[in-house]
Amino acid sequence: MPQNNMGVQRAGEFDQTVGSVVGEPEEPAEYKVKPKGAQRGDWVEIWRVILPVGERAPQVPADTAQVSLEMRLRGFLLDEEAVLGQEVVIQTRIGREVEGRLLELHPRWSHDFGSPQPELLAIGQELRKIQGGRG
Protein backbone atom coordinates (compact mmCIF):
# COMPACT_ATOMS: atom_id res chain seq x y z
CA MET A 1 0.00 0.00 0.00
CA PRO A 2 1.42 3.41 -0.89
CA GLN A 3 2.28 5.31 2.25
CA ASN A 4 3.45 8.55 0.80
CA ASN A 5 0.18 9.89 -0.53
CA MET A 6 -0.72 11.85 2.57
CA GLY A 7 -3.51 14.06 1.23
CA VAL A 8 -7.02 12.98 0.31
CA GLN A 9 -6.38 9.30 0.17
CA ARG A 10 -4.98 9.06 3.73
CA ALA A 11 -7.86 11.10 5.11
CA GLY A 12 -10.40 8.80 3.47
CA GLU A 13 -8.62 5.71 4.72
CA PHE A 14 -8.58 7.19 8.18
CA ASP A 15 -12.35 7.80 8.22
CA GLN A 16 -13.08 4.21 7.34
CA THR A 17 -10.72 2.47 9.71
CA VAL A 18 -10.80 4.53 12.86
CA GLY A 19 -13.91 6.61 12.68
CA SER A 20 -14.60 10.22 13.33
CA VAL A 21 -11.91 12.42 14.80
CA VAL A 22 -14.39 14.83 16.34
CA GLY A 23 -13.39 15.54 19.92
CA GLU A 24 -9.80 14.38 19.50
CA PRO A 25 -8.35 16.94 17.16
CA GLU A 26 -4.87 16.94 18.72
CA GLU A 27 -3.88 13.45 17.54
CA PRO A 28 -2.49 13.61 14.00
CA ALA A 29 -4.44 11.23 11.75
CA GLU A 30 -1.39 9.35 10.51
CA TYR A 31 -0.64 8.22 14.06
CA LYS A 32 -3.93 6.39 14.35
CA VAL A 33 -3.82 4.31 11.20
CA LYS A 34 -0.89 2.36 12.65
CA PRO A 35 -1.69 2.24 16.32
CA LYS A 36 0.51 -0.71 17.28
CA GLY A 37 3.40 -0.92 14.90
CA ALA A 38 6.18 1.61 14.53
CA GLN A 39 8.02 2.16 11.30
CA ARG A 40 11.46 3.40 10.38
CA GLY A 41 11.76 7.12 11.05
CA ASP A 42 9.00 7.22 13.66
CA TRP A 43 9.68 9.24 16.81
CA VAL A 44 9.68 6.67 19.61
CA GLU A 45 10.75 6.09 23.19
CA ILE A 46 12.89 3.15 24.25
CA TRP A 47 13.54 1.70 27.69
CA ARG A 48 16.44 -0.30 29.06
CA VAL A 49 17.69 -1.61 32.39
CA ILE A 50 21.13 -0.17 33.04
CA LEU A 51 21.89 -1.76 36.40
CA PRO A 52 19.72 -4.66 37.56
CA VAL A 53 19.02 -5.34 41.22
CA GLY A 54 22.23 -6.70 42.75
CA GLU A 55 24.53 -4.59 40.59
CA ARG A 56 23.57 -1.20 41.96
CA ALA A 57 26.03 1.10 43.73
CA PRO A 58 26.84 -0.04 47.26
CA GLN A 59 25.78 3.28 48.82
CA VAL A 60 22.15 3.36 47.59
CA PRO A 61 19.45 3.15 50.27
CA ALA A 62 17.61 -0.14 50.77
CA ASP A 63 14.48 0.80 48.80
CA THR A 64 16.51 1.90 45.78
CA ALA A 65 18.70 -1.23 45.94
CA GLN A 66 15.57 -3.33 45.45
CA VAL A 67 14.77 -1.83 42.05
CA SER A 68 16.81 -1.60 38.87
CA LEU A 69 18.33 1.53 37.38
CA GLU A 70 16.39 2.23 34.20
CA MET A 71 16.80 4.49 31.22
CA ARG A 72 14.33 6.06 28.83
CA LEU A 73 15.38 7.74 25.64
CA ARG A 74 13.61 9.21 22.63
CA GLY A 75 14.70 9.15 19.05
CA PHE A 76 13.93 8.08 15.49
CA LEU A 77 13.39 4.36 14.90
CA LEU A 78 16.06 2.77 12.73
CA ASP A 79 14.39 -0.66 12.39
CA GLU A 80 12.10 -1.03 9.39
CA GLU A 81 9.17 -2.07 11.60
CA ALA A 82 8.71 -2.83 15.26
CA VAL A 83 5.99 -3.49 17.82
CA LEU A 84 5.95 -2.34 21.42
CA GLY A 85 8.23 -4.39 23.65
CA GLN A 86 10.57 -5.36 20.82
CA GLU A 87 14.33 -4.74 20.94
CA VAL A 88 15.05 -1.88 18.56
CA VAL A 89 17.69 0.69 17.67
CA ILE A 90 17.00 4.41 17.59
CA GLN A 91 18.94 7.40 16.41
CA THR A 92 18.84 10.23 18.95
CA ARG A 93 18.58 13.93 18.20
CA ILE A 94 22.35 14.22 18.12
CA GLY A 95 22.85 11.14 15.97
CA ARG A 96 23.82 8.51 18.55
CA GLU A 97 22.49 5.02 17.93
CA VAL A 98 21.11 3.37 21.04
CA GLU A 99 19.43 0.00 21.66
CA GLY A 100 16.49 -0.66 23.90
CA ARG A 101 12.96 -2.01 24.13
CA LEU A 102 10.31 -0.06 22.27
CA LEU A 103 8.23 1.53 25.02
CA GLU A 104 6.12 4.09 23.23
CA LEU A 105 5.28 5.24 19.74
CA HIS A 106 4.96 9.02 19.31
CA PRO A 107 5.59 9.70 23.03
CA ARG A 108 4.03 12.94 24.13
CA TRP A 109 4.82 15.33 26.93
CA SER A 110 1.75 15.19 29.11
CA HIS A 111 2.77 17.43 32.02
CA ASP A 112 0.47 20.38 32.47
CA PHE A 113 -0.52 23.17 34.85
CA GLY A 114 -2.32 20.81 37.22
CA SER A 115 -5.67 21.36 38.87
CA PRO A 116 -6.63 24.65 40.51
CA GLN A 117 -5.48 24.56 44.11
CA PRO A 118 -7.89 26.11 46.63
CA GLU A 119 -4.95 26.81 48.96
CA LEU A 120 -3.39 29.04 46.31
CA LEU A 121 -6.56 30.56 44.87
CA ALA A 122 -7.31 32.35 48.13
CA ILE A 123 -3.93 34.10 48.44
CA GLY A 124 -4.38 36.96 45.96
CA GLN A 125 -7.45 38.46 47.58
CA GLU A 126 -6.05 37.97 51.07
CA LEU A 127 -2.91 39.89 50.18
CA ARG A 128 -4.79 42.74 48.53
CA LYS A 129 -6.93 43.04 51.63
CA ILE A 130 -3.81 43.37 53.80
CA GLN A 131 -2.50 46.02 51.42
CA GLY A 132 -5.45 48.34 51.79
CA GLY A 133 -8.70 46.62 51.07
CA ARG A 134 -8.35 46.56 47.31
CA GLY A 135 -9.52 42.93 47.26
Next chain:
Amino acid sequence: MNVSSGKSYTEVMARKSEIMRQAVEIDYSQFERGKLAFDYEGMMRSVAYSIDESRRIQKETGVGDTPLLELHNLTALAREVAPKGKGARIFVKDEAANPSGSFKARRAALSVYEAVKRGYPGVIAATSGNYGAAVASQAAMRGMPALIVQEVFDSSGQGQPEIIEKSRVCEAYGAEVMQLSVGPELFYVFLQLLEETGFFNASLYTPFGITGVETLGWEVAEQTKNRSGRLPDAVVITHAGGGNVTGTARGLRKYGCEAQVIGASIDLRGLHMASDRDFNRKSFTTGHTGFGLPFAIYPDRSDVPRNAARPLRYLDRYVTVTQGEAFYITEALAQLEGLERGPAGNTSLAAAVALAQEMDQDQIIVVQETEYTGAGKHPQAQLTFARANGIVVKRGDPRESIPGQNIVIPEHPAQIRAVNVDLEHVRQSYMKNALVQVKSSELTEVDLAFLAEETRWSRERLAQELEKTAMLMRATTRG
Protein backbone atom coordinates in the same frame (compact mmCIF):
# COMPACT_ATOMS: atom_id res chain seq x y z
CA MET B 1 36.80 7.62 20.80
CA ASN B 2 38.62 6.67 23.95
CA VAL B 3 39.61 3.16 24.77
CA SER B 4 37.35 1.77 27.45
CA SER B 5 37.23 -1.54 29.19
CA GLY B 6 34.82 -2.97 31.76
CA LYS B 7 31.30 -1.57 32.06
CA SER B 8 30.37 -2.63 35.59
CA TYR B 9 29.77 0.04 38.22
CA THR B 10 33.06 -0.56 40.01
CA GLU B 11 35.10 -0.85 36.79
CA VAL B 12 33.79 2.44 35.39
CA MET B 13 34.13 4.27 38.71
CA ALA B 14 37.75 3.11 38.91
CA ARG B 15 38.45 5.02 35.68
CA LYS B 16 36.75 8.15 37.01
CA SER B 17 39.80 10.42 37.28
CA GLU B 18 41.11 9.62 33.83
CA ILE B 19 37.69 10.04 32.18
CA MET B 20 37.11 13.36 33.92
CA ARG B 21 40.57 14.64 33.04
CA GLN B 22 39.99 14.02 29.34
CA ALA B 23 36.54 15.53 29.48
CA VAL B 24 37.57 18.97 30.81
CA GLU B 25 41.28 19.07 29.95
CA ILE B 26 42.17 20.76 33.19
CA ASP B 27 45.17 19.32 34.96
CA TYR B 28 43.83 19.64 38.47
CA SER B 29 46.94 18.00 39.94
CA GLN B 30 48.98 21.17 39.34
CA PHE B 31 46.89 22.92 42.00
CA GLU B 32 47.19 20.22 44.67
CA ARG B 33 49.11 21.29 47.78
CA GLY B 34 50.03 19.61 51.07
CA LYS B 35 47.93 16.65 52.22
CA LEU B 36 44.44 17.95 51.42
CA ALA B 37 44.84 21.54 50.28
CA PHE B 38 44.69 22.97 46.79
CA ASP B 39 45.41 26.40 45.39
CA TYR B 40 41.83 27.58 44.86
CA GLU B 41 42.56 31.14 43.76
CA GLY B 42 45.42 29.91 41.60
CA MET B 43 43.03 27.55 39.85
CA MET B 44 40.44 30.29 39.34
CA ARG B 45 43.07 32.70 37.99
CA SER B 46 44.78 30.33 35.59
CA VAL B 47 41.74 28.54 34.16
CA ALA B 48 38.86 30.97 34.20
CA TYR B 49 38.10 34.41 32.81
CA SER B 50 37.99 37.97 34.10
CA ILE B 51 34.63 39.67 34.59
CA ASP B 52 35.10 41.65 31.37
CA GLU B 53 35.96 38.55 29.35
CA SER B 54 33.04 36.63 30.85
CA ARG B 55 30.64 39.45 30.03
CA ARG B 56 31.91 39.63 26.48
CA ILE B 57 31.47 35.87 25.96
CA GLN B 58 27.99 35.92 27.52
CA LYS B 59 26.95 38.88 25.41
CA GLU B 60 27.76 36.91 22.24
CA THR B 61 24.79 34.64 23.00
CA GLY B 62 22.50 37.20 24.61
CA VAL B 63 23.17 36.13 28.19
CA GLY B 64 23.21 38.52 31.15
CA ASP B 65 22.32 42.20 31.56
CA THR B 66 18.95 41.12 32.91
CA PRO B 67 16.65 43.72 34.49
CA LEU B 68 16.83 44.59 38.18
CA LEU B 69 13.29 45.21 39.40
CA GLU B 70 12.18 46.84 42.62
CA LEU B 71 9.33 44.90 44.21
CA HIS B 72 7.35 47.81 45.66
CA ASN B 73 4.27 45.82 46.61
CA LEU B 74 6.13 42.95 48.26
CA THR B 75 8.23 45.52 50.13
CA ALA B 76 5.02 47.18 51.32
CA LEU B 77 3.68 43.78 52.36
CA ALA B 78 6.84 42.99 54.36
CA ARG B 79 6.54 46.41 56.07
CA GLU B 80 2.91 45.66 57.01
CA VAL B 81 4.09 42.77 59.14
CA ALA B 82 7.53 44.13 60.18
CA PRO B 83 8.34 45.98 63.41
CA LYS B 84 7.97 49.78 63.10
CA GLY B 85 10.66 51.34 60.89
CA LYS B 86 11.76 47.96 59.56
CA GLY B 87 11.33 46.49 56.10
CA ALA B 88 14.18 46.90 53.61
CA ARG B 89 13.51 47.61 49.95
CA ILE B 90 13.31 44.31 48.06
CA PHE B 91 14.83 44.10 44.57
CA VAL B 92 14.90 41.11 42.27
CA LYS B 93 17.25 40.31 39.43
CA ASP B 94 14.98 38.95 36.72
CA GLU B 95 17.23 36.15 35.52
CA ALA B 96 14.28 34.49 33.78
CA ALA B 97 15.06 37.00 31.03
CA ASN B 98 18.13 34.98 30.03
CA PRO B 99 17.82 32.93 26.79
CA SER B 100 17.00 29.64 28.52
CA GLY B 101 14.96 31.25 31.32
CA SER B 102 17.34 31.12 34.27
CA PHE B 103 20.73 32.32 35.57
CA LYS B 104 22.16 28.96 34.54
CA ALA B 105 22.60 30.40 31.03
CA ARG B 106 25.56 32.33 32.48
CA ARG B 107 27.32 29.14 33.52
CA ALA B 108 26.46 27.29 30.31
CA ALA B 109 27.62 30.23 28.16
CA LEU B 110 31.21 29.89 29.38
CA SER B 111 31.22 26.09 29.40
CA VAL B 112 29.96 25.78 25.83
CA TYR B 113 32.30 28.57 24.68
CA GLU B 114 35.16 26.63 26.25
CA ALA B 115 34.08 23.36 24.64
CA VAL B 116 34.09 24.99 21.19
CA LYS B 117 37.42 26.70 21.83
CA ARG B 118 39.05 23.46 22.91
CA GLY B 119 37.69 21.61 19.88
CA TYR B 120 35.42 19.10 21.60
CA PRO B 121 32.79 17.46 19.34
CA GLY B 122 29.93 18.20 21.78
CA VAL B 123 28.90 18.96 25.35
CA ILE B 124 27.38 16.80 28.01
CA ALA B 125 25.87 17.73 31.35
CA ALA B 126 24.37 15.69 34.16
CA THR B 127 21.57 17.79 35.60
CA SER B 128 17.86 17.59 36.30
CA GLY B 129 17.73 21.35 36.78
CA ASN B 130 17.62 24.50 34.68
CA TYR B 131 21.25 23.94 33.75
CA GLY B 132 20.25 21.28 31.21
CA ALA B 133 18.12 23.77 29.30
CA ALA B 134 20.91 26.32 29.56
CA VAL B 135 23.53 23.97 28.09
CA ALA B 136 21.14 22.80 25.37
CA SER B 137 20.27 26.39 24.46
CA GLN B 138 23.87 27.62 24.42
CA ALA B 139 24.96 24.55 22.45
CA ALA B 140 22.24 25.25 19.88
CA MET B 141 23.51 28.83 19.52
CA ARG B 142 27.07 27.69 18.98
CA GLY B 143 26.10 24.80 16.70
CA MET B 144 27.23 22.03 18.97
CA PRO B 145 25.45 18.77 19.90
CA ALA B 146 24.35 18.51 23.54
CA LEU B 147 23.58 15.45 25.62
CA ILE B 148 21.75 15.99 28.90
CA VAL B 149 21.50 13.20 31.49
CA GLN B 150 18.67 13.59 33.97
CA GLU B 151 17.31 11.75 37.00
CA VAL B 152 13.62 11.80 36.12
CA PHE B 153 11.45 8.95 37.33
CA ASP B 154 10.97 6.46 40.16
CA SER B 155 10.62 2.67 39.80
CA SER B 156 6.95 3.05 38.90
CA GLY B 157 7.93 5.20 35.92
CA GLN B 158 6.47 8.33 37.47
CA GLY B 159 8.30 11.63 37.17
CA GLN B 160 7.83 15.00 38.77
CA PRO B 161 6.18 17.53 36.47
CA GLU B 162 8.99 20.02 37.08
CA ILE B 163 11.68 17.63 35.85
CA ILE B 164 9.58 16.43 32.93
CA GLU B 165 9.29 20.02 31.79
CA LYS B 166 13.05 20.27 31.98
CA SER B 167 13.36 17.17 29.79
CA ARG B 168 10.94 18.65 27.30
CA VAL B 169 12.70 21.98 27.06
CA CYS B 170 16.14 20.38 26.53
CA GLU B 171 14.65 18.38 23.69
CA ALA B 172 13.09 21.53 22.29
CA TYR B 173 16.60 23.00 21.99
CA GLY B 174 17.69 19.94 20.04
CA ALA B 175 19.52 18.07 22.79
CA GLU B 176 19.45 14.35 23.40
CA VAL B 177 17.86 13.81 26.79
CA MET B 178 18.70 10.60 28.59
CA GLN B 179 16.18 10.05 31.36
CA LEU B 180 17.18 7.82 34.27
CA SER B 181 15.43 6.42 37.31
CA VAL B 182 16.43 7.41 40.84
CA GLY B 183 19.97 6.81 42.01
CA PRO B 184 23.49 8.19 42.33
CA GLU B 185 24.62 5.85 39.53
CA LEU B 186 23.62 8.65 37.18
CA PHE B 187 27.27 9.58 37.55
CA TYR B 188 28.31 6.12 36.36
CA VAL B 189 26.15 6.48 33.26
CA PHE B 190 27.55 9.97 32.77
CA LEU B 191 31.14 8.71 32.88
CA GLN B 192 30.36 6.02 30.29
CA LEU B 193 28.80 8.61 28.00
CA LEU B 194 31.86 10.85 28.36
CA GLU B 195 34.04 7.91 27.32
CA GLU B 196 31.80 6.98 24.43
CA THR B 197 31.25 10.45 22.97
CA GLY B 198 34.47 12.29 23.85
CA PHE B 199 32.28 15.31 24.64
CA PHE B 200 33.24 18.17 26.94
CA ASN B 201 31.98 17.80 30.50
CA ALA B 202 29.99 21.01 30.92
CA SER B 203 30.11 20.51 34.67
CA LEU B 204 28.49 23.09 36.91
CA TYR B 205 31.61 23.01 39.04
CA THR B 206 34.52 23.85 36.76
CA PRO B 207 36.10 27.30 37.11
CA PHE B 208 34.11 28.29 33.97
CA GLY B 209 30.84 27.24 35.57
CA ILE B 210 31.58 29.50 38.53
CA THR B 211 33.06 32.57 36.82
CA GLY B 212 29.97 32.55 34.64
CA VAL B 213 27.99 33.48 37.76
CA GLU B 214 30.45 36.20 38.83
CA THR B 215 28.90 38.49 36.23
CA LEU B 216 25.58 38.10 38.06
CA GLY B 217 27.06 39.32 41.35
CA TRP B 218 28.78 42.16 39.52
CA GLU B 219 25.54 43.24 37.80
CA VAL B 220 23.60 43.06 41.07
CA ALA B 221 26.04 45.51 42.68
CA GLU B 222 26.34 47.76 39.63
CA GLN B 223 22.62 47.99 38.86
CA THR B 224 21.62 48.52 42.49
CA LYS B 225 24.17 51.33 42.76
CA ASN B 226 23.06 52.98 39.52
CA ARG B 227 19.42 52.73 40.44
CA SER B 228 19.35 53.68 44.07
CA GLY B 229 22.69 55.36 44.67
CA ARG B 230 23.82 52.72 47.12
CA LEU B 231 25.15 49.20 47.06
CA PRO B 232 22.94 46.38 48.33
CA ASP B 233 23.12 45.67 52.06
CA ALA B 234 22.24 42.01 51.64
CA VAL B 235 21.98 39.61 48.71
CA VAL B 236 19.92 36.45 49.03
CA ILE B 237 20.97 33.50 46.90
CA THR B 238 19.19 30.18 46.45
CA HIS B 239 21.73 27.59 47.51
CA ALA B 240 22.06 24.04 46.19
CA GLY B 241 25.39 22.88 44.74
CA GLY B 242 27.16 26.05 45.85
CA GLY B 243 27.92 27.61 42.47
CA ASN B 244 25.25 30.26 42.71
CA VAL B 245 26.49 31.41 46.13
CA THR B 246 30.18 31.22 45.18
CA GLY B 247 29.93 32.94 41.82
CA THR B 248 27.56 35.68 42.98
CA ALA B 249 29.63 36.43 46.08
CA ARG B 250 32.87 36.56 44.08
CA GLY B 251 31.24 38.95 41.60
CA LEU B 252 29.98 41.20 44.40
CA ARG B 253 33.43 41.29 46.00
CA LYS B 254 35.16 41.98 42.69
CA TYR B 255 32.88 44.98 42.24
CA GLY B 256 33.76 46.14 45.76
CA CYS B 257 30.41 45.35 47.34
CA GLU B 258 30.54 44.06 50.90
CA ALA B 259 26.84 43.08 51.07
CA GLN B 260 25.94 40.29 53.44
CA VAL B 261 25.81 37.04 51.45
CA ILE B 262 22.82 34.99 52.53
CA GLY B 263 22.13 31.51 51.18
CA ALA B 264 18.58 30.17 51.19
CA SER B 265 17.41 26.59 50.63
CA ILE B 266 14.11 24.77 50.81
CA ASP B 267 14.10 22.67 53.96
CA LEU B 268 13.87 19.03 52.88
CA ARG B 269 15.62 17.55 55.88
CA GLY B 270 14.51 13.99 56.56
CA LEU B 271 14.12 13.03 52.91
CA HIS B 272 16.82 10.81 51.40
CA MET B 273 17.90 12.14 48.03
CA ALA B 274 18.78 8.70 46.62
CA SER B 275 15.61 7.00 47.85
CA ASP B 276 13.23 5.62 45.24
CA ARG B 277 10.36 6.17 47.65
CA ASP B 278 11.27 9.71 48.75
CA PHE B 279 12.02 10.90 45.21
CA ASN B 280 8.45 11.88 44.38
CA ARG B 281 7.56 13.01 47.89
CA LYS B 282 9.30 16.33 47.44
CA SER B 283 8.04 19.19 45.31
CA PHE B 284 11.35 21.00 44.87
CA THR B 285 13.96 19.20 42.83
CA THR B 286 16.79 21.62 43.55
CA GLY B 287 17.62 24.62 45.72
CA HIS B 288 17.03 22.45 48.75
CA THR B 289 18.97 21.25 51.79
CA GLY B 290 19.43 17.82 50.17
CA PHE B 291 22.09 19.48 47.99
CA GLY B 292 22.81 22.60 50.02
CA LEU B 293 24.20 20.88 53.10
CA PRO B 294 26.24 18.05 51.52
CA PHE B 295 27.85 20.40 48.99
CA ALA B 296 28.82 22.83 51.76
CA ILE B 297 30.26 20.02 53.90
CA TYR B 298 32.01 18.15 51.10
CA PRO B 299 32.30 20.35 47.99
CA ASP B 300 34.65 17.99 46.18
CA ARG B 301 31.92 15.34 45.92
CA SER B 302 31.05 16.82 42.51
CA ASP B 303 31.75 15.62 38.97
CA VAL B 304 35.17 17.30 38.74
CA PRO B 305 38.23 16.56 40.92
CA ARG B 306 38.21 20.01 42.53
CA ASN B 307 34.99 21.92 42.87
CA ALA B 308 35.27 25.62 42.05
CA ALA B 309 32.11 26.18 44.13
CA ARG B 310 33.18 26.65 47.77
CA PRO B 311 30.02 28.01 49.45
CA LEU B 312 31.38 27.95 53.01
CA ARG B 313 34.00 30.50 52.03
CA TYR B 314 31.32 33.00 51.08
CA LEU B 315 28.20 32.37 53.15
CA ASP B 316 27.71 34.98 55.89
CA ARG B 317 24.39 33.42 56.77
CA TYR B 318 22.39 30.39 55.64
CA VAL B 319 18.62 30.11 56.08
CA THR B 320 15.87 27.70 55.10
CA VAL B 321 12.27 28.24 54.06
CA THR B 322 9.57 25.62 53.56
CA GLN B 323 8.05 24.37 50.30
CA GLY B 324 4.72 25.94 51.29
CA GLU B 325 6.33 29.34 51.88
CA ALA B 326 7.99 29.31 48.45
CA PHE B 327 4.67 28.41 46.78
CA TYR B 328 2.93 31.19 48.73
CA ILE B 329 5.51 33.77 47.63
CA THR B 330 5.32 32.55 44.04
CA GLU B 331 1.61 33.30 44.12
CA ALA B 332 2.24 36.66 45.80
CA LEU B 333 4.85 37.63 43.19
CA ALA B 334 2.36 36.95 40.39
CA GLN B 335 -0.59 38.63 42.06
CA LEU B 336 1.07 41.67 43.64
CA GLU B 337 3.97 42.32 41.27
CA GLY B 338 2.60 40.92 38.01
CA LEU B 339 5.57 38.59 37.60
CA GLU B 340 4.76 34.94 37.05
CA ARG B 341 7.98 33.03 37.68
CA GLY B 342 8.96 29.49 38.58
CA PRO B 343 8.78 28.40 42.24
CA ALA B 344 12.35 27.11 42.61
CA GLY B 345 13.79 30.53 41.78
CA ASN B 346 11.54 32.07 44.39
CA THR B 347 13.16 30.22 47.29
CA SER B 348 15.43 33.19 47.98
CA LEU B 349 12.51 35.59 47.52
CA ALA B 350 10.53 33.84 50.26
CA ALA B 351 13.55 34.20 52.53
CA ALA B 352 14.00 37.86 51.53
CA VAL B 353 10.44 38.77 52.54
CA ALA B 354 11.28 37.53 56.05
CA LEU B 355 14.84 38.91 56.14
CA ALA B 356 13.74 42.39 54.96
CA GLN B 357 11.74 42.66 58.18
CA GLU B 358 14.97 42.53 60.21
CA MET B 359 16.47 45.40 58.21
CA ASP B 360 15.89 49.16 58.18
CA GLN B 361 13.62 50.71 55.57
CA ASP B 362 16.45 52.57 53.85
CA GLN B 363 18.41 49.36 53.37
CA ILE B 364 18.28 47.19 50.25
CA ILE B 365 18.02 43.43 49.99
CA VAL B 366 18.47 41.91 46.53
CA VAL B 367 17.09 38.55 45.45
CA GLN B 368 19.53 37.58 42.73
CA GLU B 369 17.42 35.30 40.52
CA THR B 370 14.08 34.33 39.05
CA GLU B 371 13.46 31.38 36.74
CA TYR B 372 10.96 30.79 33.93
CA THR B 373 7.67 29.09 34.62
CA GLY B 374 5.50 26.87 32.45
CA ALA B 375 3.67 23.56 32.39
CA GLY B 376 5.01 21.39 35.20
CA LYS B 377 7.21 24.13 36.65
CA HIS B 378 4.28 25.71 38.37
CA PRO B 379 2.83 25.58 41.92
CA GLN B 380 -0.49 24.20 40.68
CA ALA B 381 1.15 21.38 38.76
CA GLN B 382 3.50 20.60 41.64
CA LEU B 383 0.77 20.60 44.29
CA THR B 384 -1.47 18.45 42.09
CA PHE B 385 1.40 15.96 41.82
CA ALA B 386 2.15 16.16 45.56
CA ARG B 387 -1.47 15.30 46.43
CA ALA B 388 -1.41 12.37 44.00
CA ASN B 389 1.63 11.10 45.90
CA GLY B 390 -0.12 11.20 49.25
CA ILE B 391 1.23 14.54 50.48
CA VAL B 392 -1.23 16.55 52.58
CA VAL B 393 -1.62 20.09 51.23
CA LYS B 394 -3.18 22.57 53.64
CA ARG B 395 -3.21 26.15 54.85
CA GLY B 396 -1.62 26.76 58.24
CA ASP B 397 1.53 27.67 60.10
CA PRO B 398 4.62 26.61 58.10
CA ARG B 399 6.20 25.49 61.38
CA GLU B 400 3.98 22.42 61.06
CA SER B 401 5.74 21.43 57.85
CA ILE B 402 7.14 17.92 57.62
CA PRO B 403 8.98 17.37 54.32
CA GLY B 404 7.60 14.33 52.54
CA GLN B 405 4.39 14.32 54.57
CA ASN B 406 2.75 17.69 54.13
CA ILE B 407 3.01 21.07 52.46
CA VAL B 408 1.71 23.89 54.60
CA ILE B 409 0.78 27.06 52.72
CA PRO B 410 0.93 30.05 55.11
CA GLU B 411 -2.34 31.75 56.04
CA HIS B 412 -0.66 35.13 56.45
CA PRO B 413 2.62 36.71 55.30
CA ALA B 414 3.61 37.17 58.95
CA GLN B 415 4.05 33.41 59.16
CA ILE B 416 6.90 33.36 56.64
CA ARG B 417 10.22 32.80 58.41
CA ALA B 418 13.83 32.46 57.39
CA VAL B 419 15.14 29.77 59.73
CA ASN B 420 18.86 29.99 60.46
CA VAL B 421 21.09 27.03 59.74
CA ASP B 422 23.99 26.96 62.20
CA LEU B 423 26.97 27.58 59.91
CA GLU B 424 29.39 26.76 62.73
CA HIS B 425 27.90 23.32 62.85
CA VAL B 426 28.22 22.99 59.05
CA ARG B 427 31.90 24.01 59.32
CA GLN B 428 32.47 21.40 62.00
CA SER B 429 30.93 18.79 59.71
CA TYR B 430 33.20 19.99 56.91
CA MET B 431 36.18 19.52 59.22
CA LYS B 432 35.09 16.05 60.28
CA ASN B 433 34.79 15.07 56.63
CA ALA B 434 38.21 16.50 55.78
CA LEU B 435 39.81 14.55 58.61
CA VAL B 436 38.43 11.26 57.30
CA GLN B 437 41.03 11.54 54.55
CA VAL B 438 44.00 12.83 56.55
CA LYS B 439 44.95 12.59 60.22
CA SER B 440 45.17 16.01 61.83
CA SER B 441 48.73 15.25 62.99
CA GLU B 442 49.80 14.90 59.34
CA LEU B 443 48.51 18.31 58.26
CA THR B 444 51.13 20.69 56.91
CA GLU B 445 51.23 24.47 57.18
CA VAL B 446 49.69 24.83 53.74
CA ASP B 447 46.82 22.52 54.78
CA LEU B 448 46.13 24.58 57.88
CA ALA B 449 46.07 27.79 55.89
CA PHE B 450 43.70 26.15 53.39
CA LEU B 451 41.34 24.90 56.11
CA ALA B 452 41.29 28.35 57.69
CA GLU B 453 40.21 29.81 54.35
CA GLU B 454 37.61 27.11 53.79
CA THR B 455 36.03 27.57 57.23
CA ARG B 456 36.77 31.29 57.72
CA TRP B 457 38.09 30.39 61.16
CA SER B 458 41.09 32.09 62.76
CA ARG B 459 44.14 29.87 63.14
CA GLU B 460 43.54 29.67 66.90
CA ARG B 461 39.94 28.63 66.39
CA LEU B 462 40.98 26.15 63.72
CA ALA B 463 43.50 24.56 66.11
CA GLN B 464 40.80 24.16 68.76
CA GLU B 465 38.36 22.67 66.30
CA LEU B 466 40.96 20.29 64.89
CA GLU B 467 41.70 18.98 68.34
CA LYS B 468 38.02 18.62 69.15
CA THR B 469 37.31 16.79 65.89
CA ALA B 470 40.31 14.49 66.26
CA MET B 471 39.21 13.60 69.79
CA LEU B 472 35.69 12.92 68.63
CA MET B 473 36.90 10.72 65.82
CA ARG B 474 39.19 8.74 68.11
CA ALA B 475 36.24 8.16 70.45
CA THR B 476 34.08 6.99 67.54
CA THR B 477 36.75 4.60 66.28
CA ARG B 478 37.16 3.08 69.74
CA GLY B 479 33.44 2.81 70.31
